[in-house]
Amino acid sequence: MFNLKDKFLKLISNPKIIFGIYLVVSFISAVAKYIRGPQAYNNYLIFKNVFYSCLKNQNIFQQHPNLFFDANHYGVFFAILIAPFALLPDWFGMPLWNVANALIFVFAISKLPISNIKKSFVAWLCLQEFITAALSVQFNIALTGLLILSMVYIYEQKETKSALAILIGFFVKIYGIVGLSGFFFVKNKMKFILSLVVISIIFLALPMLFSSAHFDLKCYWDWYNSLTGKNIENESLTSMQDFSLMGIVRRVLGDSSISNLYFIIPGILLFALPYLRIKQYKELAFQVMILCSTLLFLVLFSSSSESPTFIIAVTGVMIWFIIQKEKTPLVLFLLFFVLILTCFSMSDLFPKYIKENYIIKYSLKALPCVLVWFRVIYELMVKDFSKDYALN
Numbered sequence: 001m002f003n004l005k006d007k008f009l010k011l012i013s014n015p016k017i018i019f020g021i022y023l024v025v026s027f028i029s030a031v032a033k034y035i036r037g038p039q040a041y042n043n044y045l046i047f048k049n050v051f052y053s054c055l056k057n058q059n060i061f062q063q064h065p066n067l068f069f070d071a072n073h074y075g076v077f078f079a080i081l082i083a084p085f086a087l088l089p090d091w092f093g094m095p096l097w098n099v100a101n102a103l104i105f106v107f108a109i110s111k112l113p114i115s116n117i118k119k120s121f122v123a124w125l126c127l128q129e130f131i132t133a134a135l136s137v138q139f140n141i142a143l144t145g146l147l148i149l150s151m152v153y154i155y156e157q158k159e160t161k162s163a164l165a166i167l168i169g170f171f172v173k174i175y176g177i178v179g180l181s182g183f184f185f186v187k188n189k190m191k192f193i194l195s196l197v198v199i200s201i202i203f204l205a206l207p208m209l210f211s212s213a214h215f216d217l218k219c220y221w222d223w224y225n226s227l228t229g230k231n232i233e234n235e236s237l238t239s240m241q242d243f244s245l246m247g248i249v250r251r252v253l254g255d256s257s258i259s260n261l262y263f264i265i266p267g268i269l270l271f272a273l274p275y276l277r278i279k280q281y282k283e284l285a286f287q288v289m290i291l292c293s294t295l296l297f298l299v300l301f302s303s304s305s306e307s308p309t310f311i312i313a314v315t316g317v318m319i320w321f322i323i324q325k326e327k328t329p330l331v332l333f334l335l336f337f338v339l340i341l342t343c344f345s346m347s348d349l350f351p352k353y354i355k356e357n358y359i360i361k362y363s364l365k366a367l368p369c370v371l372v373w374f375r376v377i378y379e380l381m382v383k384d385f386s387k388d389y390a391l392n
Contacts, residue, residue, distance in 0.1 A: 108145035
C-alpha cells in the first residue's frame with residue numbers, strides 16, 4: 001500500500017510529466033482558438049499588430065476594426081517580444097507564443113525555493129487557472145513567471161537577472177514594477193540599481209531598431225493616455241474587468257464613481273506594514289510570503305484585472321497554501337473557496353445564469369483571493385518565519 005502511495009507521489013511530482021501537461025495544454029488552447037476563427041483569438045491579432053504598427057511608425061494603441069476589436073494596452077517594448085511569433089503564420093505563431101509563456105511559468109515554479117513535491121502541488125493546483133489564462137493567449141502567464149523569478153534571483157543573489165525579469169514585466173505591462181517588492185532583500189543593492197538603469201536604457205532603445213527615436217518616445221505618452229482611458233472604462237459596472245477589491249465594492253453598492261484611491265492608498269500602506277519586521281528579512285519563508293502578497297496585491301488592486309489575470313493571484317494563493325506547516329481548517333477553507341469561486345466560477349461547472357448575475361455582476365471571482373491576501377498580511381505581521389512554515 002505504502003509502495004503504491006510512493007509510486008503515485010513520484011508520478012505526480014515528476015517534472016517531465018508536469019512540464020509536458022502544461023505545454024500540451026498551452027498548445028491545444030491556442031489551436032482550439034485558431035480553429036474557431038479570428039474572433040476567438042482577437043488578443044493575438046492585437047499583439048501581432050503592435051509589431052507591424054511599429055514597423056510603419058503607426059500608433060500602436062489605435063483601434064483597427066477591420067483587423068480586430070478592442071485596442072492594445074501593452075508598451076512598445078512588447079513589439080520586440082512578439083516579433084518572432086508575429087512573423088509566422090497564425091496557425092503556428094500563436095501556439096508557439098502560448099508555449100513560450102508556459103515555459104516561463106513552469107521554469108519559474110521549478111526555481112521556487114521549496115521541495116520538489118511542493119513545487120509539483122503548486123503546479124497542479126494552478127492548472128485550472130492556467131487553462132483559463134492560456135485560452136486568452138495573453139501575457140499574464142509569463143508575467144507571473146517573471147514576478148516569481150524576480151524574487152528567486154534576489155534570493156540567489158543574481159541581481160542582474162532579477163532586474164531583467166522585473167523590467168520585462170514593467171515594459172510590457174506597467175504594473176510588473178511590483179517585482180521591486182523584493183528590493184529590501186537584495187544583498188548587493190548597488191549592482192541591482194545599476195542593472196535596472198542599464199537594462200532600462202537598453203529596453204528604451206531596442207524598439208528604435210525598427211522604428212525611430214521620436215516614435216518610440218511618443219509611444220510612452222500614448223501608453224499613458226491609453227491606460228488612463230482604459231481605467232475609466234474598466235470602472236463601468238458592466239465591464240468584464242475590474243475583478244478587484246474595489247470592483248467588488250463598486251458593484252455591490254452600484255456606484256461606479258468610487259475612486260480607486262480609496263482602496264489603493266490603504267492597500268499600499270497595509271502591503272508595506274510587514275516590511276517593519278526587519279529581523280524577519282533573513283528568513284526565506286518571509287521572502288516567499290512577500291512574493292505571495294505581491295502576486296495577490298497586483299491583481300486585487302488593479303481595475304484592469306479580468307478573469308485571465310487571476311493566474312497571477314492564484315499562483316500566490318497556492319504558494320501560500322503549500323508552505324503552511326499546519327493546514328488548519330481555516331487554511332483549508334480558504335484554499336477550497338479559491339478553487340471553487342475563483343478557479344472554477346468561469347467554467348462550465350457554474351450555470352450561465354449564476355456567472356452573469358452574480359460572479360461577473362459583483363466581481364465575486366476576486367472575493368476568495370481578497371480574504372487570502374488579508375490572511376497573508378496577518379501572517380506576515382505576527383508569524384515566526386523561522387519555525388511556522390515548511391519550505392521542504
